[in-house]
Amino acid sequence: MKNKRLLIIITIILVTIFIGGSTIFSQPNEADMEEERVSSDMKTLYQPTKKTKVTEASLSAIGDLLIHKEVYNDAKTSSGYNFEPMFQEVSQHLSNSDITFANSESIMGGAEIGVSTYPSFNTPFELGDTLKTNGIDIVSMSNNHTLDRGVPAIENAINQWDFLGIKKVGSYLSPEERDHITTIEKNDITFSFLAYTYGTNGIQTPEGKPYLVNRIDKDLIASDIERASKESDVVVVSLHFGNEYERKPSPEQKELAAFAAAEGADIILGHHPHVLQPPEWIQNKDGSQSLVFYSLGNFLSGQEQKHRRIGGIAGVTVQKIKNEQGTSIKLTKPSFKPTYVAFENDQNFKVLPLKDFNPELFQEVSKHMKASMSDLAVH
Numbered sequence: 458m459k460n461k462r463l464l465i466i467i468t469i470i471l472v473t474i475f476i477g478g479s480t481i482f483s484q485p486n487e488a489d490m491e492e493e494r495v496s497s498d499m500k501t502l503y504q505p506t507k508k509t510k511v512t513e514a515s516l517s518a519i520g521d522l523l524i525h526k527e528v529y530n531d532a533k534t535s536s537g538y539n540f541e542p543m544f545q546e547v548s549q550h551l552s553n554s555d556i557t558f559a560n561s562e563s564i565m566g567g568a569e570i571g572v573s574t575y576p577s578f579n580t581p582f583e584l585g586d587t588l589k590t591n592g593i594d595i596v597s598m599s600n601n602h603t604l605d606r607g608v609p610a611i612e613n614a615i616n617q618w619d620f621l622g623i624k625k626v627g628s629y630l631s632p633e634e635r636d637h638i639t640t641i642e643k644n645d646i647t648f649s650f651l652a653y654t655y656g657t658n659g660i661q662t663p664e665g666k667p668y669l670v671n672r673i674d675k676d677l678i679a680s681d682i683e684r685a686s687k688e689s690d691v692v693v694v695s696l697h698f699g700n701e702y703e704r705k706p707s708p709e710q711k712e713l714a715a716f717a718a719a720e721g722a723d724i725i726l727g728h729h730p731h732v733l734q735p736p737e738w739i740q741n742k743d744g745s746q747s748l749v750f751y752s753l754g755n756f757l758s759g760q761e762q763k764h765r766r767i768g769g770i771a772g773v774t775v776q777k778i779k780n781e782q783g784t785s786i787k788l789t790k791p792s793f794k795p796t797y798v799a800f801e802n803d804q805n806f807k808v809l810p811l812k813d814f815n816p817e818l819f820q821e822v823s824k825h826m827k828a829s830m831s832d833l834a835v836h
């Protein structure tokens with residue numbers, strides 16, 4: 458009896474220890490398993506839908522670089538020209554985007570063929586050096602002054618831009634070069650650039666050399682955009698158009714910008730009027746939006762009138778969204794930084810941020826630029 462009772466007690470103790478022990482030791486294991494199950498559930502839940510990759514690249518653009526004699530005389534040194542002081546106050550704003558575009562209005566044929574002013578411009582190479590140090594990546598060479606100094610100026614300019622490592626569009630030295638789409642890739646986003654002008658001040662293109670200057674021609678623009686779309690994520694079209702000194706886009710500008718957008722232009726950079734025109738979004742039929750800056754004004758010139766001294770730095774950020782549905786592009790953070798060309802007695806030319814230089818004028822320009830686009834950040 459005693460032995461049997463002892464056996465029962467021992468059995469109870471052993472069973473208790475076993476159950477207790479197994480409870481104590483199994484709890485963390487179950488917890489681990491639970492955690493593992495949750496995380497594997499999460500993987501199954503999120504793996505197919507959360508595979509969205511977003512990259513961003515920013516683009517800036519400035520308007521006309523129109524180097525009148527007052528400007529190059531002010532830049533003259535004992536050994537050449539120096540445009541650096543003119544860009545000093547805006548340098549950081551030009552350099553802080555991934556890609557910066559400019560309109561090289563007065564052809565940069567270099568001093569060796571003789572510098573010259575309106576109506577037949579030729580600009581020293583040193584302007585290119587300054588643009589390089591200020592972060593300019595690409596220039597448009599297609600405008601009404603492209604043919605001012607003939608083929609030698611075009612050849613010099615193209616060779617100098619190549620030497621500087623600054624890309625150029627709108628003027629070429631061969632049909633092959635013209636047909637090649639110019640692209641710049643930043644952060645896995647490829648931008649393509651195209652440029653066209655309304656005319657060349659009555660100067661005929663040399664016989665058989667249409668590639669020397671891209672003229673506005675809807676068929677040409679449409680076929681170039683189609684090819685550019687295949688080679689890039691974002692198509693940027695530079696249009697030299699509109700009426701000089703008019704602060705609102707003309708019906709022709711609006712019609713051409715809408716045409717380019719419908720053909721696939723994502724960003725349109727306009728210039729020629731020498732004054733700022735309010736930018737706007739263009740709603741495309743496929744639901745996308747294109748951004749058009751109708752006129753970016755003069756960035757640096759010798760023109761004296763108030764509104765012809767105002768230019769600025771346009772900005773936009775491109776988002777590339779990749780997921781199972783494919784790849785799409787979104788334009789965000791449109792911005793504009795107005796600038797002012799300050800000088801006195803045709804000396805000490807300086808491009809200044811307008812906000813610091815003249816807050817009252819800045820307010821007026823800000824209102825003007827936001828007229829058709831309330832989400833434009835003017836700063």
Ligand SMILES: [Zn+2]
Binds near residue numbers: 602697
């Ligand atoms: Zn022009």
